Amino acid sequence: MRLGLRDDKLVLIKKGAEASLYLEEWHDRKVIMKRRLPKKYRIPELDLMIRSQRTMHEPHIIHKAKEAGVPTPTIFMVDVADANIVMEFVEGKQVKEVLDNVSKEERLGLCILIGSLIGRLHKNGIIHGDLTTSNMILTPYGKVVFVDFGLSERSIELEPKGVDLHLMKRTLHSTHYKHAKECFKAVMEGYAEAVGQEETKKVTTKIREIEKRGRYVADRE
Amino acid sequence: MTAHNSVDSYCLGIESTADDFGVAVVSFEGKVLSNANDAYMPKEGGIHPREAARHHAEVSEKVLTEAFDKAEIKPRDICLVAFSQGPGLGPCLRTGATAARALASYLDVPLVGVNHCVGHIEIGKLATGATDPVTLYVSGGNTIVSAFEAGRYRIFGETLDIAMGNCLDVFARAVGLQQRKGAPFGAVVEELARKGKQFVSLPYTVKGMDLSFSGLLTASVQAFQSEKYSLEDVCFSLQEVAFSMLTEVTERALAHTQKPEVLLTGGVAANKKLQSMLKVIAEEHDARFCVVPLRLAADNGAMIAWAGILAYKSGISTPVEKSFVNVKWRLEEVIAPWVEGR
Numbered sequence: 001m002r003l004g005l006r007d008d009k010l011v012l013i014k015k016g017a018e019a020s021l022y023l024e025e026w027h028d029r030k031v032i033m034k035r036r037l038p039k040k041y042r043i044p045e046l047d048l049m050i051r052s053q054r055t056m057h058e059p060h061i062i063h064k065a066k067e068a069g070v071p072t073p074t075i076f077m078v079d080v081a082d083a084n085i086v087m088e089f090v091e092g093k094q095v096k097e098v099l100d101n102v103s104k105e106e107r108l109g110l111c112i113l114i115g116s117l118i119g120r121l122h123k124n125g126i127i128h129g130d131l132t133t134s135n136m137i138l139t140p141y142g143k144v145v146f147v148d149f150g151l152s153e154r155s156i157e158l159e160p161k162g163v164d165l166h167l168m169k170r171t172l173h174s175t176h177y178k179h180a181k182e183c184f185k186a187v188m189e190g191y192a193e194a195v196g197q198e199e200t201k202k203v204t205t206k207i208r209e210i211e212k213r214g215r216y217v218a219d220r221e
Numbered sequence: 222m223t224a225h226n227s228v229d230s231y232c233l234g235i236e237s238t239a240d241d242f243g244v245a246v247v248s249f250e251g252k253v254l255s256n257a258n259d260a261y262m263p264k265e266g267g268i269h270p271r272e273a274a275r276h277h278a279e280v281s282e283k284v285l286t287e288a289f290d291k292a293e294i295k296p297r298d299i300c301l302v303a304f305s306q307g308p309g310l311g312p313c314l315r316t317g318a319t320a321a322r323a324l325a326s327y328l329d330v331p332l333v334g335v336n337h338c339v340g341h342i343e344i345g346k347l348a349t350g351a352t353d354p355v356t357l358y359v360s361g362g363n364t365i366v367s368a369f370e371a372g373r374y375r376i377f378g379e380t381l382d383i384a385m386g387n388c389l390d391v392f393a394r395a396v397g398l399q400q401r402k403g404a405p406f407g408a409v410v411e412e413l414a415r416k417g418k419q420f421v422s423l424p425y426t427v428k429g430m431d432l433s434f435s436g437l438l439t440a441s442v443q444a445f446q447s448e449k450y451s452l453e454d455v456c457f458s459l460q461e462v463a464f465s466m467l468t469e470v471t472e473r474a475l476a477h478t479q480k481p482e483v484l485l486t487g488g489v490a491a492n493k494k495l496q497s498m499l500k501v502i503a504e505e506h507d508a509r510f511c512v513v514p515l516r517l518a519a520d521n522g523a524m525i526a527w528a529g530i531l532a533y534k535s536g537i538s539t540p541v542e543k544s545f546v547n548v549k550w551r552l553e554e555v556i557a558p559w560v561e562g563r
Contacts, residue, residue: 015476016473016476017469017472017473017475017476017477018469018473039465039468039469040501040505041465041468041497041498041499041501041502042461042465042468042498043420043461045420045422046420046425046461046462046465049422049425050425050465129429130429151429153428163429
């Protein structure tokens with residue numbers, strides 16, 4: 001019964017290759033528990049090292065995002081030895097579910113907001129690493145909270161910024177294809193608000209370069 | 222174009238992307254009749270592209286003759302010539318391509334340029350019966366996790382710097398190991414790793430779906446040079462870290478695509494430790510684990526012939542005037558109409 005959590009009450013809500021998310025009650029609060037389970041294929045020393053490093057890294061970068069003015073879940077508890085993170089369950093809806101079902105005005109406003117948040121992350125040397133619309137929660141108060149920093153890294157270089165935004169673009173084209181073009185344009189508009197026109201131009205050129213590398217041939221327009 | 226598809230149709234495949242010069246005869250039904258090979262062995266250091274190309278030119282006649290003799294067919298029985306068109310070392314590729322063009326013109330049969338990476342995947346599928354796998358292709362020049370999606374083999378993750386096999390080779394050379402015929406550097410490191418016990422902490426670098434091995438290589442060499450650890454322990458730790466990285470990325474692709482199989486192919490596929498680790502994740506995701514047999518793991522002519530047959534059967538051929546080599550030909554640039562996948 002570590003952390004006051006009861007294993008029998010855990011509800012698995014997402015099983016990833018690297019970590020699993022559980023919904024749980026913790027001190028009368030709805031929380032998300034992110035568990036990095038041991039991997040049988042690697043030796044225990046290495047396994048522990050990887051899991052504990054990532055368990056420390058993620059809350060750290062989530063905190064840095066808050067400093068940059070980007071809403072992220074509150075971290076309640078970090079258990080490095082067991083590779084568990086207990087964090088706020090963010091009430092709201094995934095942007096993925098909302099984006100196609102609101103008015104054009106609201107949609108573009110939402111995209112501009114998302115773009116400016118991405119811009120703030122990048123300006124502060126934070127690369128999210130998995131910018132999909134399912135990793136963004138729209139709260140009832142109109143805030144957008146970024147979740148899942150499991151693939152994030154610190155960098156101020158152009159390349160990872162381009163890759164980050166490129167993934168955003170791909171997500172829009174695959175999941176929200178009806179409005180993808182106008183949405184991404186709005187994202188970049190918001191991005192420019194945060195980082196300025198000059199930097200946005202550089203990043204845009206980078207995104208185009210990444211697309212042309214052929215790695216994502218299907219996305220060539 | 223009418224595709225040949227009778228019992229008597231044979232394809233000659235020529236492979237020459239790097240240190241291996243391979244020629245094979247494969248039937249259109251997928252039977253490997255011969256698979257001849259001669260590898261360039263540098264006296265010291267890695268592959269010198271021009272030297273390797275010279276080697277290929279010197280042995281080409283011998284290897285070709287051997288391929289025909291073993292297959293017990295005459296050159297006139299060949300109805301298709303396939304060659305590896307890229308990616309690879311320019312001078313080496315051009316040597317193979319020149320031989321392929323000459324043969325195709327002389328025999329008056331169609332020519333088909335094959336992507337080397339596609340060759341490794343297709344021969345793995347042929348040999349193991351895999352139909353729609355997540356493939357980990359690891360060799361001296363490539364490290365790619367791919368799966369078929371919407372008409373092409375998509376790349377889900379790959380190395381950002383050097384290839385897995387290259388990392389092992391350079392490490393082995395730096396610590397003074399010798400390779401022997403039948404025991405390349407990778408096998409020598411694997412042998413020593415089995416005797417290692419103590420884990421030495423080395424950098425583990427996975428960036429999203431991509432991998433990086435250059436830091437791991439430097440740290441491994443430095444760990445050995447520090448004289449604090451035995452060579453066995455460093456080999457053991459290098460393998461543990463590198464293969465865990467490969468397995469993690471492969472598992473992520475498997476979880477994402479939910480494919481029914483995991484296929485391990487390329488020269489490093491011969492490594493038993495890597496095989497055992499991938500087997501674990503395959504089982505956890507209810508996927509069948511497939512590994513290319515040893516004789517088809519390293520670069521070989523059979524994989525080029527077979528991939529050539531598949532392409533040709535679906536109406537693809539390469540006119541001589543378009544048969545220039547493409548040293549940076551990426552896997553996902555290839556449209557693969559012969560694959561019945563998702």
